[in-house]
Amino acid sequence: MRNAWYVGAWNHEVGRARLMRRLLLNEPVVFYRKDDGKPVALEDRCAHRHAKLSEGKIRGDDLECPYHGLTYAPSGECIRVPGQSTVPPGCGVRSYPLVERGPWIWIWMGDPALADPAKIPNLFWLEDPNWRNKGELLHLEANYVLLIENLLDLSHLSFVHPTTLGTSAIAETPMRHDRTDKSVTVTRWIMDNTPPPFFQKAGGFAPTDKVDRWQIITWEAPSTVYLDVGAAKAGTGAREGNRSQGFQMRNTNAITPETDKTTHYFWTQAHDFLVTDPTVTDLLFNQVHTAFLEDLAIVKAQQVNIDLDPSVRRYDINHDGGGIAMKRMLDKMIADDNGPGGRSMRSAAE
């Protein structure tokens, strides 16, 4: 699905002094910043002989090819060909619309005319000073949809992360899912339950305390997933909206396809408590980091088995409701995106 916003980079990855190549949706992209600090993303493939522009040089705000010196403006237009006074008509590379918001730089991989910043998911907690977050970029050797499925069914916590995030209560608790035209939300409340070790640390509960615990997971098409996760002392009304006796976090995931079978996994863990204590932020980061490495191992193994025989049937279970709704919506969006409109978009851009 090309006509969509994806996270392309952390803001600190893109600088004026360096060119960063990254493969996104099978396309080579080079990131850099202009003199005024605005980020630029161009197709990392010179229109002349397809050399990597990311191995070239920044000239002012423009980018010079390392091979024969063709120079491109941030618009993607070729503005100079050494040895001749004119530029071949139409010569240029794709320039991708970018929006820098919070820690991330969002990129629009489709028709630039359709790139509406209002379509970027609202992740206010990544910009709000009352929250803090810390994250990283992981690389996954599997298709990105497998990872979205992973996040939409947290019943896996009990099995994949038994010593960190999981308790057997999760898998045994039913969940509901709701959908809009561009998102799926999966909600699970675990009432009057023992907090797992990680929650005890984060929320200051005693092992003998009981908590009401929530997991409200939202997928926004095509590939943003945020988990509103937290717990409050049992019976203090959290389910009805009063979260004052608990803590909450937003595990925020931007899952960008690199190729059909590899994925850039941007994630960050946000929290709205003890925001002035960086050791809390680090603690949360470290816990999730450990858990996500466990997830990546599982998901990579899935891809290995799928590659052995993609025709093998998948049996669905009750917990898959959210994932199935997501996949149906996504498949339809991809079909629409790759239809005549999608194709003509690419032709028009060249």
Add this chain to the structure above:
Amino acid sequence: MRNAWYVGAWNHEVGRARLMRRLLLNEPVVFYRKDDGKPVALEDRCAHRHAKLSEGKIRGDDLECPYHGLTYAPSGECIRVPGQSTVPPGCGVRSYPLVERGPWIWIWMGDPALADPAKIPNLFWLEDPNWRNKGELLHLEANYVLLIENLLDLSHLSFVHPTTLGTSAIAETPMRHDRTDKSVTVTRWIMDNTPPPFFQKAGGFAPTDKVDRWQIITWEAPSTVYLDVGAAKAGTGAREGNRSQGFQMRNTNAITPETDKTTHYFWTQAHDFLVTDPTVTDLLFNQVHTAFLEDLAIVKAQQVNIDLDPSVRRYDINHDGGGIAMKRMLDKMIADDNGPGGRSMRSAAE
């Protein structure tokens, strides 16, 4: 060819405390043992989302998926789905019939209803206390048929193993081959000949002695090859059946396809002389081990050349009689196996 017995593992490789994944005929298989010691082999791919069961946990005699906790009985049937009281109809993984015999665990990769233990090759010397054997598992980066061809024409000993097993006499001596409906036997007698260095050590012959030497190689479809090899003092009637003045060995090979271009090579060297002296067993093992590494290098190089251009013609020579008979029989069996019956087998199992 799926409807056949293959060696899937050494008995010591499969234990109660560990799960072992192995790819057999392009299918992922996980081995473990039940509480009573009986081995189990299941499809190593959860029916739900295709995670590797081999990364999961043994629960009693059952196997729990590492991802969402679906649990499978040794029959392959899914008996538990966390979070729901029933299991989706038909949900399960393949369970492969196994027979543990001597050092090896045999596995039936096809329709379980056809798995008749009587079809397992009779390799009595691997279970008879009057024999000893020692072997190993090697990995070959080539199609398994190339290795069967290697074993059916020992004229290569003179060239590939000149310093260990070979003498020029082998290639110069004609052989005959006979066939049944499921096997090919190649017989070569080298009469009144000088024993090679390895035979001198094993049989206690002097370099100046003359011996009558035999090589009786049997291939049983699809992939077992055993070599009845030995020598007796010349003129003592070995060819007529009296082997008392000599020594005999059984080089036993189970050649199991891993993928189309890689192979699990199980082999063991058995002998019926000096069975109480482990140094003799070790000596035989070491000699064959060295020779087989030489074979694997040659066969791997064959595969490299074949991959460069699979259409290049192969010229046959006289020594190829056994190999050609084997290949013709095997090709026919594979064609029969992949016919409507073979296909419907797989559908039935799912």
Add this chain to the structure above:
Amino acid sequence: MRNAWYVGAWNHEVGRARLMRRLLLNEPVVFYRKDDGKPVALEDRCAHRHAKLSEGKIRGDDLECPYHGLTYAPSGECIRVPGQSTVPPGCGVRSYPLVERGPWIWIWMGDPALADPAKIPNLFWLEDPNWRNKGELLHLEANYVLLIENLLDLSHLSFVHPTTLGTSAIAETPMRHDRTDKSVTVTRWIMDNTPPPFFQKAGGFAPTDKVDRWQIITWEAPSTVYLDVGAAKAGTGAREGNRSQGFQMRNTNAITPETDKTTHYFWTQAHDFLVTDPTVTDLLFNQVHTAFLEDLAIVKAQQVNIDLDPSVRRYDINHDGGGIAMKRMLDKMIADDNGPGGRSMRSAAE
């Protein structure tokens, strides 16, 4: 294009005591020398079971297969099959016509009947005692045509080799190209210009001197490129033919396809000045060596981008005149070569 001469090896790579395997145009070739020193190149794939002859043994002037001992004469004919008195009719491997000339052994990959040594490019400076040369074999992970294009447009010197060979003057100077029925020549004269650092060293010019500089690049189909490069003191008539006030070199490149996406790059740098001083030869070699590693990095990156999407359009610029003429001629030659005549050639050879 098979019906053509390619450089297959350096003369010092091929010896009597060793067998050298090399993949050329996707075909496995083994090189060795006969007792009289003449080089031999045979198909490195036994006609019997496709083992590598390069792992076998030289027997007189013949080559014995490492697997079952089939023996081949330098003509490619199989002359011995152990264990039988006759050889299967037609059994043999391809024998490739070779011509040893100067430092290189040329090989004809097509129909031997068409192998005319007169078609080998005339590179007299590699044999003339008034010249010296030093070179090497590099390996390129890209299609060979990309490298020919690189050499036919030296405007890249200004960008790829700014600290060694390049000055900005090159890219800004127009060039002309001329063609025959089997070659393209690109000529660029840079008059009254500052010599780049490398030229100052080689020609003994002061940084303040002005020179007339020439680049006369000739591609001979399919894959030889030589650069007549030099400079003379400005205004001394070099363009009209008097090179006595300057220095000249011949950068000589033989670019042999290994596979569709890898290339053997044979090159050597010749010069006709200070030929008795090996440090000059070494200096020239080292400078070009450094520059060529820069080229290989660029060209390999091109191939990466091309593989990502081979359908992306290439825009041509004025400097591409020579490269376009080359590509058009080469494409036509390949089409002719792969027509009925080319195919029947291969059938005839087997």
